[in-house]
Structures are given as structure tokens and as C-alpha cells.
Amino acid sequence: MLVSQSSPYPANADAAASERALLERRARLLGPTYRTFYRNPIHLVRGSGVWLYDAQGRKFLDAYNNVASVGHCHPRVVEALSGQAATLNTHTRYLSEIILDYAEKLLGTVPAHLGHAMFTCTGSEANDLAIRIAQHSSGGTGVIITDFAYHGATIATAQLSPAAVGAKGVPAHHRTVAAPDTFRDHGRAAHDFAGNVAAAIEDMRAKGIKPAALLLDSAFSSDGIFFPDAKVMREAADHVKKAGGIVIADEVQSGFGRLGQGMWGFANYGIEPDIVTMGKPIGDGHPMGAVLVRPQLVASFGSNTGYFNTFGGNPVAAAVGLAVLDVIEGEGLIENARNVGAYTSELLRALQGRHGAVADVRHNGLYFGVELTADGDEAVAATKTSAVVEAMREDGVLISSCGPRGNVLKIRPPLPFARDNAEQLAETLDRALSNW
Amino acid sequence: MLVSQSSPYPANADAAASERALLERRARLLGPTYRTFYRNPIHLVRGSGVWLYDAQGRKFLDAYNNVASVGHCHPRVVEALSGQAATLNTHTRYLSEIILDYAEKLLGTVPAHLGHAMFTCTGSEANDLAIRIAQHSSGGTGVIITDFAYHGATIATAQLSPAAVGAKGVPAHHRTVAAPDTFRDHGRAAHDFAGNVAAAIEDMRAKGIKPAALLLDSAFSSDGIFFPDAKVMREAADHVKKAGGIVIADEVQSGFGRLGQGMWGFANYGIEPDIVTMGKPIGDGHPMGAVLVRPQLVASFGSNTGYFNTFGGNPVAAAVGLAVLDVIEGEGLIENARNVGAYTSELLRALQGRHGAVADVRHNGLYFGVELTADGDEAVAATKTSAVVEAMREDGVLISSCGPRGNVLKIRPPLPFARDNAEQLAETLDRALSNW
Incomplete structure (x- = not known):
């Protein structure tokens, strides 16, 4: 999920130019050790609860960051x-x-x-x-x-x-x-x-x-x-x-x-x-x-x-x-992790029935590993897993991947994650997997 | 300067009991790795500029902490x-x-x-x-x-x-x-x-x-x-x-x-x-x-x-x-470090004329090393240097010591240190050295 090239998906011409300038400035000042998430990196300006907002005002459901454990900027x-x-x-x-x-x-x-x-x-x-x-x-x-x-x-x-x-x-x-x-x-x-x-x-x-x-x-x-x-x-x-x-x-x-x-x-x-x-x-x-x-x-x-x-x-x-x-x-966040975690897991398991690529759904509370396979070909599975992560980012939901084969979706949202957030996550993943 | 025993200098009976309780609780929860500055450790509750305040409302001139570089709680x-x-x-x-x-x-x-x-x-x-x-x-x-x-x-x-x-x-x-x-x-x-x-x-x-x-x-x-x-x-x-x-x-x-x-x-x-x-x-x-x-x-x-x-x-x-x-x-803090540093150094060098123990005053800006000697006896010099640091703490000015022989006063105040702060430092050190 870590890339350094500039964006292939400009939202519009002005935003794309401004983002390119930001990436160039970043490469010049911070150097190549600083890699970004996503081929189309996100320029964030605000966070609140389970939400992150980019410079164009677009809202992303954060289903990845456990650092903001009790919600962004609580x-x-x-x-x-x-x-x-x-x-x-x-x-x-x-x-x-x-x-x-x-x-x-x-x-x-x-x-x-x-x-x-x-x-x-x-x-x-x-x-x-x-x-x-x-x-x-x-x-x-x-x-x-x-x-x-x-x-x-x-x-x-x-x-x-x-x-x-x-x-x-x-x-x-x-x-x-x-x-x-x-x-x-x-x-x-x-x-x-x-x-x-x-x-x-x-x-x-x-x-x-x-x-x-x-x-x-x-x-x-x-x-x-x-x-x-x-x-x-x-x-x-x-x-x-x-x-x-x-x-x-x-x-x-x-x-x-x-x-x-x-x-x-x-x-x-x-x-x-x-x-x-x-x-x-x-x-x-x-x-x-x-x-x-x-x-x-x-x-x-x-x-x-x-x-x-x-x-x-x-x-x-x-x-x-x-x-x-x-x-x-x-705020009863452990109970929330247990309850919403179980609900999210149900929704992810339902996707397993609809998409052959979903080989395994593992979870405890609000920590999920969704293992994807592609007919036993590990390189293909890794590439396609990355594509799912990228597609979800374009569709407004932030997750990542992990594992030695790069074929496990890593889903780890802030703890105030709610049932409707879980539904948005599952619906977005459903769409992303449709292009598997 | 690092000690673990409880205070030998109770300011008053209530304060001493409360500080003893704090030290016991600290030893129980944090363990022996956490040592304090000063034989009579300071229970701090507030900081502002070059000043630190203890739980009894006593004010200390901070001439040691470079972390609060631009002043405590700027x-x-x-x-x-x-x-x-x-x-x-x-x-x-x-x-x-x-x-x-x-x-x-x-x-x-x-x-x-x-x-x-x-x-x-x-x-x-x-x-x-x-x-x-x-x-x-x-x-x-x-x-x-x-x-x-x-x-x-x-x-x-x-x-x-x-x-x-x-x-x-x-x-x-x-x-x-x-x-x-x-x-x-x-x-x-x-x-x-x-x-x-x-x-x-x-x-x-x-x-x-x-x-x-x-x-x-x-x-x-x-x-x-x-x-x-x-x-x-x-x-x-x-x-x-x-x-x-x-x-x-x-x-x-x-x-x-x-x-x-x-x-x-x-x-x-x-x-x-x-x-x-x-x-x-x-x-x-x-x-x-x-x-x-x-x-x-x-x-x-x-x-x-x-x-x-x-x-x-x-x-x-x-x-x-x-x-x-x-x-x-x-705030022109580099210029202040240069000017007040030079002034402080003059005051410290004047003490060298009055106290045979002051062997050397070294400084750049607001960073001072004052080397103390005791007739060539290193162990005595270290013990007496500690006593000077402790006496200054009792007299309201915070410094420490350093060096392989423990005989160098380490003075490193926040950068907004002013001329009157330098005077207080020098006067307090003058008093502490009088008991050498």
C-alpha cells in the first residue's frame, strides 16, 4: 500500500496540480523514506470521530487508524x-x-x-x-x-x-x-x-x-x-x-x-x-x-x-x-468494540458468500483480517488485494493490507465505530470486490 | 543529584507527611528506576516562563531545564x-x-x-x-x-x-x-x-x-x-x-x-x-x-x-x-542567550574571585559549566558540589551537576532568562558557596 509516485486519479485539474506540488515538496524536504498510503494519496486537513476530511472537503470513513483509538480529536x-x-x-x-x-x-x-x-x-x-x-x-x-x-x-x-x-x-x-x-x-x-x-x-x-x-x-x-x-x-x-x-x-x-x-x-x-x-x-x-x-x-x-x-x-x-x-x-468502547465488531464480522462473512475471493474472515472486537485468494496465485492475490484497498479509498473508506503475502485486508477502525459505519464499510467492500 | 530516600528537610509537618506519602506511592507504582532530583524532592504543580511552583506555592527559579526552552508553558x-x-x-x-x-x-x-x-x-x-x-x-x-x-x-x-x-x-x-x-x-x-x-x-x-x-x-x-x-x-x-x-x-x-x-x-x-x-x-x-x-x-x-x-x-x-x-x-531568544549569557558569566566569574572552590567558569550563551575543586580531592569535591546543588534548591534556585567527577555545576536555564534572574542565580550561588 506504500507508494511514492504522484496521483493517477486527479479529482479535478486544480486539485491534481496542487497535490502534485505537495508531493514534490514532500519528496524534496522529507526524502524517499516518507512514503504515502494509496496511489492517490490523501491530503488531510481535519479529523473527527471516525471521519477524516481532505482538502477538497471530501469525507472518508476511517476503518484503519487505531492510533486515534477513541476517535479523531476527541x-x-x-x-x-x-x-x-x-x-x-x-x-x-x-x-x-x-x-x-x-x-x-x-x-x-x-x-x-x-x-x-x-x-x-x-x-x-x-x-x-x-x-x-x-x-x-x-x-x-x-x-x-x-x-x-x-x-x-x-x-x-x-x-x-x-x-x-x-x-x-x-x-x-x-x-x-x-x-x-x-x-x-x-x-x-x-x-x-x-x-x-x-x-x-x-x-x-x-x-x-x-x-x-x-x-x-x-x-x-x-x-x-x-x-x-x-x-x-x-x-x-x-x-x-x-x-x-x-x-x-x-x-x-x-x-x-x-x-x-x-x-x-x-x-x-x-x-x-x-x-x-x-x-x-x-x-x-x-x-x-x-x-x-x-x-x-x-x-x-x-x-x-x-x-x-x-x-x-x-x-x-x-x-x-x-x-x-x-x-x-x-463511552463503553470495549462493549462497542465487542458488539459492533460482531455485527461487522457478520456483514463481512455475508460477503464471503457473495465473493469467491474472500477466503477467510478473522476478527476479535474491532480488529479484522479478511484473507483474499486468487486461485492459489499469491502474486495475483497481492496485486488484487492492493486494488481493493485503492478502490475503497476512491469510494471513501480507508483500510490497508498486511501479511507476508500482502493478501489480507487489515481493518482496524477507531473504537467509536457504529453499526452504520460497519454497513458503509461492508457495502463499499462489496463494490470493490465486484471488480476482483 | 539523583536520590531515592525521602525528604530530610520537611518544610512543615503536614507538607512533609504529604510528600512522604507521595514518595511511597511513587516507589510502589513506578519502581526504583524512577529517581528524583534533590534529597528534598520538589512536588511541582505549575510552571510559567523561568518559574516553577511547588504544591505549597513556593516559587523556584529554573536554571536547569532546557526542555522548556522558550519558557515553561509558553x-x-x-x-x-x-x-x-x-x-x-x-x-x-x-x-x-x-x-x-x-x-x-x-x-x-x-x-x-x-x-x-x-x-x-x-x-x-x-x-x-x-x-x-x-x-x-x-x-x-x-x-x-x-x-x-x-x-x-x-x-x-x-x-x-x-x-x-x-x-x-x-x-x-x-x-x-x-x-x-x-x-x-x-x-x-x-x-x-x-x-x-x-x-x-x-x-x-x-x-x-x-x-x-x-x-x-x-x-x-x-x-x-x-x-x-x-x-x-x-x-x-x-x-x-x-x-x-x-x-x-x-x-x-x-x-x-x-x-x-x-x-x-x-x-x-x-x-x-x-x-x-x-x-x-x-x-x-x-x-x-x-x-x-x-x-x-x-x-x-x-x-x-x-x-x-x-x-x-x-x-x-x-x-x-x-x-x-x-x-x-x-522574542529574540538567541540574542538574549548571548547577552544574558555574557552577563551571567561575568557574575559567575566574580564569584571565582570570592570563592577558592570555583576553579573554572565555562560558557557559551546560556549554557554554563562551573567546575569546583577541593584541594585536589575528587571525592570531596563531588560531595561538596552536591551539597551546593541541594543548598541552592533549598534557597529557591534549581541547577544540577555533571562530569565524570561530579564536580561541575550544570546551569542551563530556559532561554527567556533575564538579567535579574542571573543576579538571583549568582547571589544564591554566592550564599551556597559560603558553606564550602
Whole structure:
């Protein structure tokens, strides 16, 4: 879905010229690292709830962005941000009550064994810190991830992100295992998952590498979005714990109520992670991340590493984080994710009956993976999946795709997504699939 | 200056009990990694300009925090933050004008060879990205830093931060060199600096390590705050460039006008860095960082690494960054740093005549290092330096200390620091030194 060329679909001549100028200016100032979504990139100027508006006043249904988790520009969050930024915004080496109120509330959403909260500014920083704590406390180095995982953009987390850097970008002391794919091979990969983790630990040991951690995205977002049986997940976690490793639940994509059963994806599997990491949806767009951790893992961490994060957990971040938790609770967004998620899933499954391309619809709450196939030809399926995403964008609904084969539609709307939004999504997808 | 015990100096019984409760709650929720400044930690509730206010309404002159670079809670910055957060706050894979306006303005402050701006959320992320780009583009791995450098809290930047992790925390492929100390040994270390960098490169080569980068804080903040001769700095940079390495100017502490001559510390030395990194003062407290880079270094970086930063450079960050640049320009803060910096330096030098403990006063603009000695006994000097910092806090002025020996007062106030603030600082320091 990431492209750099200019638009092939000018809405009108003036708009097209203005957009071309914007793309040229962007390429000149930001360089080629900055790629856009969609062949016809969207010039956004406003966001509100589940809606995004472009420079021509066109309205898009956002069915992709989980960062704006409680809705774009939620007034309660903006108010908390503005009020605290006007009052006090300095670091955690002075005392402040609001960070303690926030830490207490956030820790109240996880099992009691996770006793301490530490704050960063991004999910990447949270995963980087979690790996650092895991290596420090276990004395190991090797980390187990899935084949097409994404865990961040720092040097250390990029090395644990084959989805971004390729399998060759993963250093020799780490191990990748097949994601628990609940669709392909009739779920064989899901069934084998715990055994694969055990084999990875065994292989590390054979090569003299001490295991440090198992790092798993609770929704397997980059691998294609899977929600495997709790049993294999618990077994995988147990293998790692027995080997002296740390279990890290990466909730950067799956967390904060998205999966509709509770706040956290790991809880659905009944596993007890030693560390939980958070990012994207935590601040409705404000740069924040968090690491919740077993106290004993960080007993000597600070004195041995001098760890400090300048902006992490400052009073503004705490105010924003508190507001997001209040909105999730006050507006019943977890219940909404469960109910509207189930309804959306019904509508998507109905499309499966009408379109042969729809091979599988997977979901938990408001997180959907729709796997598309084209007579077994993976390259064709990927191209056609991209075309569906592009067609939906032209038709006013924003989604994306994921998975190692690029053939899974990734649908992950803000949590206030309503039944009529679900209907618009399904109708638009119905039209897009008609040209498959 | 970092301590964890509870207060020895209760202002009154009620306040002391309330502060003890806060410290206990903090230890329980955040854990031992979160240490406070001062033996008598400050419970802050409000900030404005150069002032911070505690829960009892006591006012402190902030002569330490460069994050609140244009003043705590600057109304122009708060307005930009609030307005943009209420309008649109999403990532850089959609088009947006404001990030381009910001990139253009920021790139306008550096030499033209630095053509692209990339945005992160912290200075740590900026340095981490700079190292990643340097290693990617040079094909090397080894990085040269100073003996007591600090460059960040991610795994990769902590390995380049002996001030935090100790010399043993720096991996074998990196090299540390003595900082260009302009005070000790009559500036011999400053004189030898370029030669030491050349020797480090030679030593890397002898061990089969390809040099990737020289990473220098332009003010040598953790090493003790030094402003060496431009010539040795240029020579050091030249050695690295000749060896195929990348010169990275870390402006996280020294940047955004603090040094009073222009926006950036590296410019004072006349060196041409390949990459400039920014953090702390960039957003007056908002979590932001930036990497300005030679375009050819990132020509293939994005396509090879899939690099993306979710929050970095979003419209809110861009609005805040623009407001900070506007305030620096509109309020003449660089000129203020130069003028009030010179005046403050005069007052500090006058103290040198009155107190034998003041061995050296170093400064550029509003960044001061005041080196204290105690008859050649380093341990005594460190303890007494801490006592001076604590006494000043009790007397209403916030500073800290730095350097490998812990005997350098670190004074780095917000840029709107005025002449009467300088007088209060000097008078308070005069009183604190009287008990040396």
C-alpha cells in the first residue's frame, strides 16, 4: 500500500496540480523514506470521530487508524491535553501526582503481578525498553518472534521486525517461528506454534545462546491477524518461562479495548506476561508508550543502567492517558468494540458468500483480517488485494493490507465505530470486490 | 543529584507527611528506576516562563531545564498545540502541509547540504535513527564517542552512553576518546582531541572494524561542558570523513539557540556534519525529535528498512515545532542567550574571585559549566558540589551537576532568562558557596 509516485486519479485539474506540488515538496524536504498510503494519496486537513476530511472537503470513513483509538480529536482528550500543557509540563525527576494517578489506573487494568509502570514516548521505545529489561534481568540475549513480526523502528526493535527489515535483518542470536496461522493448512501452524517455540529455545541452547524473551503481538498484526487457541499460546509462554526467559506481550496494536473482551489481547489467552508493552492507541495520537512490568525484573535496572526518559510520563502525557482511559470506560468502547465488531464480522462473512475471493474472515472486537485468494496465485492475490484497498479509498473508506503475502485486508477502525459505519464499510467492500 | 530516600528537610509537618506519602506511592507504582532530583524532592504543580511552583506555592527559579526552552508553558506554544490537536492529528503517510512548512523552516536553519528532515518523538530516537542511517550508508559499525558521553536510552544509544551505562557498557566495536577538556591539564586534552579520534579510527581498522560515525554532543554536556577550539573539532571531523565515516552533531542539549551565537552548536566550530540530531528543547516539552541529513545518505534507507515513525512529524508536532521556532525568532531568544549569557558569566566569574572552590567558569550563551575543586580531592569535591546543588534548591534556585567527577555545576536555564534572574542565580550561588 506504500507508494511514492504522484496521483493517477486527479479529482479535478486544480486539485491534481496542487497535490502534485505537495508531493514534490514532500519528496524534496522529507526524502524517499516518507512514503504515502494509496496511489492517490490523501491530503488531510481535519479529523473527527471516525471521519477524516481532505482538502477538497471530501469525507472518508476511517476503518484503519487505531492510533486515534477513541476517535479523531476527541474533545475530552484535547481538553485534558490543552489544560495540562498550559499548567505544567516537566519531567519525572520532580514529584507529580498526575503520573501516579495514571500509573495506578493503568496498572489496575492488568493482573496484579505487573506492579510497576514505566513510561516512554512511543511503542518502539516501549519494546526497546522491554527487551533491555528482559536481557538485563534474564542474562540472556536471544529473543523469539514470529516470521513476519513488526515490533518497532529503533535499531534493537527493527532487528526484531522481519516485516520491515526482512528475515536477513534479524541477527543470528534471535529466532523466528511461524505465526499461529489459523487459516492456512487448516490451522496446522497454529497447532504447532508451542512446539515451534520449544524447538527455537532448544536450537538457541545448542548454539550457546541464552534465551531472553518471547515477544508476541497479541493479534499477530503483521503476520496476517490471527487469534489462535488460548492453549497453544499458554504452552508457548510456559516453554519460555521454563527456559528462564521473559514473556513480553506487545499490545501496541491489540491493546486498549480493541479486541472487545477486555483491555488487553494477552488476557484472552489466559497467559501471564512478565512485561506488557503499549503504544499507538494509548494517547489518541499523543506520543506515548508504556511498559508494565513485574517489579523484580527492574529491582536493579535503574541503578545499573541510569535509565531515564525525558518526555516519558510527563504531566501532559499522564493527563492525556487518563482521559483516554476515562473515555474508553465512560463511552463503553470495549462493549462497542465487542458488539459492533460482531455485527461487522457478520456483514463481512455475508460477503464471503457473495465473493469467491474472500477466503477467510478473522476478527476479535474491532480488529479484522479478511484473507483474499486468487486461485492459489499469491502474486495475483497481492496485486488484487492492493486494488481493493485503492478502490475503497476512491469510494471513501480507508483500510490497508498486511501479511507476508500482502493478501489480507487489515481493518482496524477507531473504537467509536457504529453499526452504520460497519454497513458503509461492508457495502463499499462489496463494490470493490465486484471488480476482483 | 539523583536520590531515592525521602525528604530530610520537611518544610512543615503536614507538607512533609504529604510528600512522604507521595514518595511511597511513587516507589510502589513506578519502581526504583524512577529517581528524583534533590534529597528534598520538589512536588511541582505549575510552571510559567523561568518559574516553577511547588504544591505549597513556593516559587523556584529554573536554571536547569532546557526542555522548556522558550519558557515553561509558553502561551504561543500551548495555543498551537491545542488548536492543532483539536483539528487533525494523524501520521505522515497521509499528506499534510504543516509538516512541510515545519521541515522547510527547520532545514532553513542548517547548511544547505542537509537537505532532508526526518521526525521522531525523542532525542534518543533521533540518535538511534542517526546511528542506523550512518551504519546503513557507510557499511561500517564502529562509532566514536567521548569517555563520558550520553546519547540516549534506547538499547543502541545506551551502548553509546558511558555516562549512564559505564565504560563496560560500550560494546567492543565502538571507541571512546577523552573529551576536549579545556580546563584540566591546561587544555592538553582539548589539544589532543583530533589526534585521539584519528588513533581510535586506526585502532578500529587494526581490529577489522569499519568506522561508521563520530557522534558528538556539541557542548560535551555529560563530559563536563566544554567549548573547545574550532580547529581541533574540524580536524576530528575531517579524520572521520576521510575514513568513510559519518559525522553526527548531537544537538539534543546544545541546540535551538542555547549557545547564543546561532541555532546550532556545531556551527560555532565551522564543521559540516552529515547528520544533525535534535530533541529536548525542540517542542518546549512536547515529545519530539528530528534528524536532518544529507539526502544521499537516505536514498535507499527507507526501501531497505521500511522505516516509519507513527507519531513522529504528525501535524500536532509540526504545529508545536513551528511555534517554538517562531518564539525563538520573535522574542529574540538567541540574542538574549548571548547577552544574558555574557552577563551571567561575568557574575559567575566574580564569584571565582570570592570563592577558592570555583576553579573554572565555562560558557557559551546560556549554557554554563562551573567546575569546583577541593584541594585536589575528587571525592570531596563531588560531595561538596552536591551539597551546593541541594543548598541552592533549598534557597529557591534549581541547577544540577555533571562530569565524570561530579564536580561541575550544570546551569542551563530556559532561554527567556533575564538579567535579574542571573543576579538571583549568582547571589544564591554566592550564599551556597559560603558553606564550602
